Amino acid sequence: MSLATPAAVLPAAENDRTLRDFALAQGPLAERAAAFSEYVRTGREEGLVLYEREILSAAGPRVLVRDAASGLPHEMVMFGSNNYLGLADEPAVHARTFELCRRYGTGLGGPPLLNGTTELHRELERRLAAWKGTEDCVLFPSGYQANLGWIVALARPGDIVLYDEHSHASFFDGLALVKGVRARPFPHGDTAALERLLTRERRGAAVGASIFVCAEGVYSMDGDTAPLDRIVPLAERAGALTVLDDAHGLGVLGARGAGTVEHFGLDGRVDVQIGTFSKALAVTGGFIACRRDLADYIRYFARSRVFSAALPPVVVAAALAGLEAIEREPARVERLRRNVERVVAGLRDLGLPVASRSAIIAVGVPAEVALRPLAREVHARGVFVNAVEYPAVPLDRQRFRVSVMSEHSESDIARLLEVFGDVVAPAVLAAC
Numbered sequence: 486m487s488l489a490t491p492a493a494v495l496p497a498a499e500n501d502r503t504l505r506d507f508a509l510a511q512g513p514l515a516e517r518a519a520a521f522s523e524y525v526r527t528g529r530e531e532g533l534v535l536y537e538r539e540i541l542s543a544a545g546p547r548v549l550v551r552d553a554a555s556g557l558p559h560e561m562v563m564f565g566s567n568n569y570l571g572l573a574d575e576p577a578v579h580a581r582t583f584e585l586c587r588r589y590g591t592g593l594g595g596p597p598l599l600n601g602t603t604e605l606h607r608e609l610e611r612r613l614a615a616w617k618g619t620e621d622c623v624l625f626p627s628g629y630q631a632n633l634g635w636i637v638a639l640a641r642p643g644d645i646v647l648y649d650e651h652s653h654a655s656f657f658d659g660l661a662l663v664k665g666v667r668a669r670p671f672p673h674g675d676t677a678a679l680e681r682l683l684t685r686e687r688r689g690a691a692v693g694a695s696i697f698v699c700a701e702g703v704y705s706m707d708g709d710t711a712p713l714d715r716i717v718p719l720a721e722r723a724g725a726l727t728v729l730d731d732a733h734g735l736g737v738l739g740a741r742g743a744g745t746v747e748h749f750g751l752d753g754r755v756d757v758q759i760g761t762f763s764k765a766l767a768v769t770g771g772f773i774a775c776r777r778d779l780a781d782y783i784r785y786f787a788r789s790r791v792f793s794a795a796l797p798p799v800v801v802a803a804a805l806a807g808l809e810a811i812e813r814e815p816a817r818v819e820r821l822r823r824n825v826e827r828v829v830a831g832l833r834d835l836g837l838p839v840a841s842r843s844a845i846i847a848v849g850v851p852a853e854v855a856l857r858p859l860a861r862e863v864h865a866r867g868v869f870v871n872a873v874e875y876p877a878v879p880l881d882r883q884r885f886r887v888s889v890m891s892e893h894s895e896s897d898i899a900r901l902l903e904v905f906g907d908v909v910a911p912a913v914l915a916a917c
C-alpha cells in the first residue's frame with residue numbers, strides 16, 4: 486500500500502464554515518436561506534459537501550452513486566450504510582416482503598390505536614419480544630419516534646433522568662418534550678460518576694418518583710459499547726429503571742444478534758429497550774421492548790405513536806422478513822464480526838488507532854486536519870464513508886465513520902484499506 490503525501494492537510498480557515506454557522510445564523514429568513522442554499526450548491530459542485538449523495542442501487546456492499554458534477558453513475562464500495570447484515574439487498578427478504586405486501590397492502594391510512602394494527606404488526610411485535618427476551622413490544626414509525634415516545638409516556642414531573650452525555654439526538658429531543666423532570670448527564674461510559682449521581686439524586690428524590698438510567702448499547706458516533714454489565718446492577722441497587730437505546734446493537738451484538746443485552750447476558754434486567762429497523766434490518770421503523778404493563782402505557786400515551794400513522798404493512802413485512810433471515814442464517818452475524826475484525830486490524834496496520842466490537846469504526850481525524858478535502862478524495866477514489874464533522878461532534882472529535890457489513894468481500898475491504906492507506910492515514914499521522 487502506497488503512502489502518499491498528506492495533500493489534504495489544509496488550514497482549517499480555508500474551509501471553516503460549518504452547518505452550525507447557518508443553524509445559528511440570525512437575520513431575515515430569505516437571506517439566511519439563500520446563503521445556505523448557495524453554500525450547499527457550491528459545496529456539492531466542489532465535492533466538499535457529501536451529504537445526500539444520490540444512490541442508484543440497493544445499499545449493498547457496492548453501490549452506484551450519481552456523480553454530482555457529471556451526473557453519471559459511479560461505482561463505490563459502501564462503508565457508510567447501517568445495512569450491517571446486507572438485508573437491504575437480500576433476494577429472500579424481497580420475495581417474502583412482496584408476498585406479505587400482496588396480502589396486507591401498502592398502507593393502513595391511520596394511526597395504530599384507531600385503524601393501524603394488523604395481525605402482521607402483532608406478529609412482528611411478538612417475534613421482537615421473543616428475540617429481545619421481554620414480555621411485550623410496541624412498534625413505532627421510527628426509532629426517533631420511539632425515543633420521543635417512551636419518555637413522554639412514562640416520565641412525570643419530579644422523575645429523575647440520568648443519561649450518558651453521548652446520547653443520540655433523538656434522546657435529547659424526547660427529553661425536551663417532558664416538563665418538570667430532573668435530567669442529569671453523566672460523563673460518557675463513566676459508571677463511577679453514574680454511581681455518585683444515583684446516590685445523590687436518590688436521596689433528593691420525591692416519594693414515588695421514578696429514576697431512569699439511560700444509555701445506548703452501541704454509541705452511534707464512536708461505535709463503543711455501553712458498560713451495561715456495570716450500569717444495570719447500579720440501577721437495580723438504586724431501584725431505578727434502565728432504558729437502553731440499542732439501535733446499533735441489534736443484529737450485531739450477542740450470540741443471536743439480539744443486541745447488547747444478550748451480549749452481556751443481562752436478559753430480563755433491562756426495563757426499556759429501544760430499537761430500530763433502520764440499521765441491521767435495513768428498512769425503517771422502531772420499537773420498544775419491555776414489560777407488558779409498561780408496553781400498554783406506551784401504546785396509549787406515547788404521542789409520537791398515537792398521533793402518527795402506523796408503520797405500513799409493507800415495512801412491517803420487510804422487517805419481519807429480515808428478522809426471519811437472521812434467524813435462518815445466524816452466520817451473517819458471525820460474518821459481520823469477522824469483517825469488523827479484518828477492518829480494525831487493517832486500519833491498525835496503517836497506523837490508525839482504532840478499536841471496535843460493533844459494526845461502527847471511528848477513525849479520528851485531528852482538529853488541525855481539514856476533514857472535507859480528505860472526504861472528497863476518499864469519495865473520488867470510490868469509497869463511500871461518512872465524515873462526521875463539527876458541529877455533529879466537537880472539533881477535536883471529528884472522524885470518518887466506517888460502517889462494516891457482513892456481505893463485504895475481501896476485495897471490498899482491501900479497497901477501503903488501500904484508499905485509507907493512500908489518503909487518510911498520511912494526513913492523520915502527519916498531524917499526530
Ligand SMILES: Cc1ncc(COP(=O)(O)O)c(C=O)c1O
Pocket residue numbers: 627628629630632653655701705730732733761762763769770771
Ligand atoms: C442511537 C440511535 N437511536 C435512534 C436512532 C433513530 O432511529 P431511526 O432511524 O429509526 O429513526 C438512531 C439513528 O440514527 C440512532 O443512531
